[in-house]
Amino acid sequence: MPSLVLTFLILALVLFFLEIFAPGGILGVFGAISLVVASILAYETMGILGSAGVLIGGAVLGFGLFFLEIKLLVKSPFGKQFQHSGRQKAQTSSVGRPGLVGMKGTALTTMAPSGKVSIAKEVFEAASIGGLINKNAIIEVVRSEHLKLIVKEI
Numbered sequence: 001m002p003s004l005v006l007t008f009l010i011l012a013l014v015l016f017f018l019e020i021f022a023p024g025g026i027l028g029v030f031g032a033i034s035l036v037v038a039s040i041l042a043y044e045t046m047g048i049l050g051s052a053g054v055l056i057g058g059a060v061l062g063f064g065l066f067f068l069e070i071k072l073l074v075k076s077p078f079g080k081q082f083q084h085s086g087r088q089k090a091q092t093s094s095v096g097r098p099g100l101v102g103m104k105g106t107a108l109t110t111m112a113p114s115g116k117v118s119i120a121k122e123v124f125e126a127a128s129i130g131g132l133i134n135k136n137a138i139i140e141v142v143r144s145e146h147l148k149l150i151v152k153e154i
Helices: 002-019 026-075 077-082
Strands: 104-107 114-119 122-128 138-145 148-153
Touching: 002 026, 104 148, 114 148, 122 138
Parallel strands: 122 148
Antiparallel strands: 104 114, 104 138, 114 122, 138 148
């Protein structure tokens, strides 16, 4: 039975790892389900403390690996695929703040792909069109969609 616990725990970590490449949450949900199954199976052989240890340890390890993956991805040549090439034509929407298109600002949070930006001393919700943007990176507004700005790193 402990090998089955380990199998579900590894499956959960692999699904958490793959979540960054297929955003949308579905792999993360399946990873969480796998982690809960591993915890339930651990309860049968190790009791409540073993079950809690598997659940909490798996969650902490999953989050740690996720943040480590983001940090390493930015520095790797593979991470360049997540960044915008700069060839997309700027578009504006009649709804939102089209006057901000073309303005430059600063990412207030790490954008993976959403976060907050500061433009002209105002804070806005924004999404990156090029994937991950680090905190404090210089950004440019590409377009305005409803209540969110679409930005790219420059």
